[in-house]
Amino acid sequence: MEYIKHLQKDKKLATILGKEYHQLSFKKNIPIRLMASIMSQQLSTKVAAIIYQRFLNLYNGKEPKPQQVLDMPNETLRAIGLSNAKVGYVKNVAAFCIENKISDRKLLTMSNEEIIDLLIRIKGVGRWTVEMLLMFSLGREDVFAVDDLGIQQSMIKVFNLNISDKKLLKQTMLNLSAKWSPYRTYACLHLWGWKDNSPAV
DSSP states (O other): OHHHHHHTTSHHHHTTOOSOOOOOOOOSOHHHHHHHHHHHTTSOHHHHHHHHHHHHHTTTTSOOOHHHHHHSOHHHHHHTTOOHHHHHHHHHHHHHHHHTTOOHHHHHTSOHHHHHHHHTTSTTOOHHHHHHHHHHTSOOSOOOOTTOHHHHHHHHHHTTOOOSOHHHHHHHHHHHHHTTTTOHHHHHHHHHHHHHHSOOO
16 A cells, blocks of 8 residues: 555654555535534444434435425434534534535535635534544545544654643644655544554553
8 A cells, every 4th residue: 555655654653554554435425424523523433323323314314405404493403312502513514515505526626725714614613523524524635633632642652742732742743744744644544543452551
């Protein structure tokens, strides 16, 4: 795999790459992917999957169009396990996507930073949420989630980073990740995987 060869140039990162390869893929219907990621915030993967399935069940198991989400009564969305705030944020996404004609085709023509700048205008959508969308839905290979707690924890251990100054920590992480470009998403995937499998210290 091309990306493994590139990432192995970083001797410390090379120690955690292991034997597993990652592949990214594009998932259609990005507006719905964004809604799903809002629904899953602060939930375990298992609970998030259950709530998302309940959401789809409201539309006979099919992914709805943004207008259908807007038309759904708030109480119905609350009843599948969403908080008031999340119902509001999901509807914000639907309204924004309609207003700004957000489509898969439109997003495919935009750079990572352009997509981040566009989508963080939606109330309830932060930079981290868009970065996850870029990685896991748009399949972008060069995204680095500096604010992700799992990435921070892994890099602190692997690179023995000083954690006393949060701002300096993030800058150091960005500097280290620069040499992983254009494959920073894969580096993140390996850092997450290593953290989940690393022995508790």
